[in-house]
Amino acid sequence: MLHQSTQFSEQQIKIMSNLVSPKPPKTDIKKVAILFSGGPAPTANSVIGSAALCFSRAGIEVYGMKNGYVHLANYQEGSKLEEGIHYIRLDKKIEEGLRTSRGIIIGTARANPGKLLKNPLDLKDPQKVTPLQTVYKALSSLDIDALISIGGDDTLTTAAKFKLVMDSLPDNQKRIKIIHLPKTIDNDYKGIDFTFGYFTAVEMLAHEIRNLLADSEATETGYISQVMGRKAAWLAYGASIAGEASLVIGLEDIHQNWYATEPTVDPETGSVMTGEDGNPVLRQIFDVQKIVDRCVDVIQARETEGKTAFVAVVSEGLAEYLPLSEIKMCCSDDEYKSLKPDSFGHFPVSQLKYSSRLGRLIAEEYKKRTGKSKKMVGLQFGYEIRCNQPTAYDVVLGSQIGVGGYKALAELDKNGVMISVGNTMNISYPAFEELIDMNRLRAYERPISVGSDIHQLARYLEGWVKE
Numbered sequence: 013m014l015h016q017s018t019q020f021s022e023q024q025i026k027i028m029s030n031l032v033s034p035k036p037p038k039t040d041i042k043k044v045a046i047l048f049s050g051g052p053a054p055t056a057n058s059v060i061g062s063a064a065l066c067f068s069r070a071g072i073e074v075y076g077m078k079n080g081y082v083h084l085a086n087y088q089e090g091s092k093l094e095e096g097i098h099y100i101r102l103d104k105k106i107e108e109g110l111r112t113s114r115g116i117i118i119g120t121a122r123a124n125p126g127k128l129l130k131n132p133l134d135l136k137d138p139q140k141v142t143p144l145q146t147v148y149k150a151l152s153s154l155d156i157d158a159l160i161s162i163g164g165d166d167t168l169t170t171a172a173k174f175k176l177v178m179d180s181l182p183d184n185q186k187r188i189k190i191i192h193l194p195k196t197i198d199n200d201y202k203g204i205d206f207t208f209g210y211f212t213a214v215e216m217l218a219h220e221i222r223n224l225l226a227d228s229e230a231t232e233t234g235y236i237s238q239v240m241g242r243k244a245a246w247l248a249y250g251a252s253i254a255g256e257a258s259l260v261i262g263l264e265d266i267h268q269n270w271y272a273t274e275p276t277v278d279p280e281t282g283s284v285m286t287g288e289d290g291n292p293v294l295r296q297i298f299d300v301q302k303i304v305d306r307c308v309d310v311i312q313a314r315e316t317e318g319k320t321a322f323v324a325v326v327s328e329g330l331a332e333y334l335p336l337s338e339i340k341m342c343c344s345d346d347e348y349k350s351l352k353p354d355s356f357g358h359f360p361v362s363q364l365k366y367s368s369r370l371g372r373l374i375a376e377e378y379k380k381r382t383g384k385s386k387k388m389v390g391l392q393f394g395y396e397i398r399c400n401q402p403t404a405y406d407v408v409l410g411s412q413i414g415v416g417g418y419k420a421l422a423e424l425d426k427n428g429v430m431i432s433v434g435n436t437m438n439i440s441y442p443a444f445e446e447l448i449d450m451n452r453l454r455a456y457e458r459p460i461s462v463g464s465d466i467h468q469l470a471r472y473l474e475g476w477v478k479e
Contacts, residue, residue, distance in 0.1 A: 036070055037422040041157040041189075043073045044421065046102065048120045049080035049163035049170070053197050053209035055402040057117050058410030059162060059417075060102070061110040063193075066418035068103035075154060076102040076118035080163075081170070085125040085143055087150035099154070112407055114399045126170035129453055135176055144170075144177045151188055158189040160417045164196040165455035168430065172444040173453060175428040189427040191420050192444070193413050197398065200244035202456040203442045204432040208410035213240075213397045214250035220393060221255025221323055228321035234311070234374070234388040238367035240397070241327035244459040248327040249470055258322045259310045260470050261303055263329040264459045270298045276357035277336055280349050285357065295357030297335045304373045306477075308381060311374075313475035328394075331364035342366045365392045412437050 044067055046060060064074045076099055077084060083098040093099060100118065110117065125143035134140045151159060161171045171192040178187040194201045197213040217239055224235045237257070241247045245262020252260035275292040276285040285293040303326075311322050331342075340348055342364055353359050367390030375388045402410070416431035416439040429441040448455050460467050 034066075034070075034423075039070075039072075039422045039425065041072055041421055043075060043154065043156050044158045044160060045075045045077050045099070045151055045154070045156045046118065046160045046417075047077040047080055047084075047162065048116050048118055048195070049124075049161060049167040050120060050122060050195065051164070051197075052116055052120060052398040053195050053207075054114075054212035054398065054400045055208040055406040055410035056120075056162070056195070057113045057115065058111040058402060058407045059193055059195075059208060059414040060117055061106060062411040062414030063160060063417045064102035064414075065106050066415055067422065068106060070418070070422055072422065074102040075156065076100045079119045079123075080121040081123040081125050081147060082121045084147040084150040085123050087146055087153070089146075089149055091153075093150060093154060111411060112402060114401055116399075124166055124170055126173035126453075129173050131451060131453055132176070134453075135180060141177060144174050147174065148177065148188060152186065156188060158191070158421050160191055160193060160421070162193040162195050164194075164198075165201065165457070168192050168194065168201075168444075168455050169448060169453060172428070172448050172450075175444060189421060191417060191426060191428070192430045193417055194430055194432070197247060198241045198244055199246035199250075200241075200458045202458045203430055203447045205435055206409065208406055208413055209398075209402065210246065210250070210406070212400050212403045212406045213247060214254055215403055216397045216400045217247070217251035217325075217393055218255035221251055221257050221325065224323045224391075225256060225258075225321055228323055232320045232386070234322040234371070234386055235324070236307075236367040236371045236374070236388060236390045237323065237325045238328055238365065238390065238392045239325060240362075240394050242329045242332065242361055243457050245327040245329070246460060248325045249460060249466060252325040253470055253473060255323075255325070256473075257325045258314060259307060259324040259474050260326070261306070261324065261330070262327040262460060263333070264462055264467070265303075266298050266330070266333070267302070270302045271296055271333075272299070273297065274335060276353055278353065279339075279351045285353065287355075293355070293357045295353075296333055298330075298333045300334065300338055300370070300373065301377075303330075304370070304377050307370075307374045308377045309477040310475045311378060311386070312381070313477045317475065319475075326367065326370065328361045328364075328392075331361040331366050332358050334364070334366060338366070338369065339364060342369045362394065365390065367392055408437065409433060412439065415439075416441075 067074045125147050128140035171190050174190050194204050194207050196207050197209050199207050199210040239248050248260050248262050273294040276295045287293050351359050371388030371390040378386050412433045413431050420426040428444050432440045
């Protein structure tokens with residue numbers, strides 16, 4: 013017997029449905045600006061496009077500021093920012109396929125208007141605050157109500173500094189809200205498990221490493237692959253594990269006992285750098301022979317298993333702590349003289365391809381131990397991975413981060429927070445104060461924790477060396 017069906021109105025059916033569209037938000041935000049700063053990363057357009065789509069459908073105008081902070085920082089009061097040159101209207105540029113496309117629709121640059129602010133006391137220095145006040149005036153000229161910054165730890169710090177400048181404005185002056193979306197393929201961000209684009213970069217590197225492994229199996233040539241990651245070896249570890257590399261070494265793996273110091277020498281002049289106190293600037297270095305020994309140990313351990321192939325992955329951050337004598341061996345005389353150490357004695361790691369030199373040292377040590385020759389080739393992977401076609405996982409992650417930016421501003425009325433997405437794609441909103449050392453105005457670093465499960469995973473999969 014059939015029961016008589018209950019009749020519901022169309023409105024009641026909508027209310028009961030699990031497929032209810034988001035409601036238009038109750039917000040005072042009418043215009044929002046989005047900018048992308050620092051190096052490119054896969055999935056950038058997923059983040060930008062998903063955020064812009066939500067704001068646009070909610071009736072909020074979306075301005076994509078071109079080339080990061082460049083045009084905002086160079087703004088001249090009284091002038092006009094021009095559409096198509098200084099910004100684009102993203103609510104007019106949301107096309108199908110944007111979220112899965114390569115590149116960055118609004119471009120990027122490394123301009124940093126907050127770099128003069130080193131501590132909270134600097135906020136009282138008009139000269140140091142001026143660049144961020146210029147950014148504020150530029151955004152105000154467009155009647156922007158909120159700013160979304162997308163970038164790495166420097167950009168996060170700039171966002172926090174901008175928030176401090178906004179907090180210091182008089183009560184009767186309009187304040188622009190700011191939130192931050194985390195971006196770095198190095199994945200060295202406190203406050204989020206994985207940053208968008210990380211797994212896309214890992215996938216491309218893993219593909220290259222698997223190719224090298226096949227080559228090594230065929231020719232018995234060994235390979236040293238240098239990948240990006242200045243302070244943290246997340247990229248190296250991910251690529252090594254996914255690519256079945258023979259060994260991975262990051263800066264985190266350098267034992268404290270391996271370190272020493274030496275005076276910093278300017279390669280161009282040959283003179284020792286001195287600090288404000290007149291004393292030589294000492295730079296920290298490590299004993300390269302220690303990692304050479306480890307590489308040869310693993311090669312020999314693999315040979316006892318009948319494996320002659322060898323592919324090692326090393327992170328670029330090691331280069332910052334190479335002795336000057338080794339740096340000289342990594343590049344030509346012209347390249348060496350062009351290197352410019354910073355005030356702390358650090359050299360630009362992206363310009364130091366040390367993998368070939370490390371390969372030669374490994375070959376020498378191997379011959380010393382065994383009496384046999386083994387060809388070792390060094391390679392450097394970098395810029396080619398930053399705009400790779402995003403993987404499905406990163407498109408989902410990036411889209412959720414972008415939508416999180418919309419929710420934070422339009423639905424939750426948040427300010428001064430970063431968007432974080434957990435491993436089940438749930439959104440959280442950590443405050444800038446949780447992510448930044450407010451005394452130094454610097455974002456906390458997140459290297460791989462030595463002894464953690466991800467760190468030990470690599471050890472289990474490598475050749476087991478008898479210690």
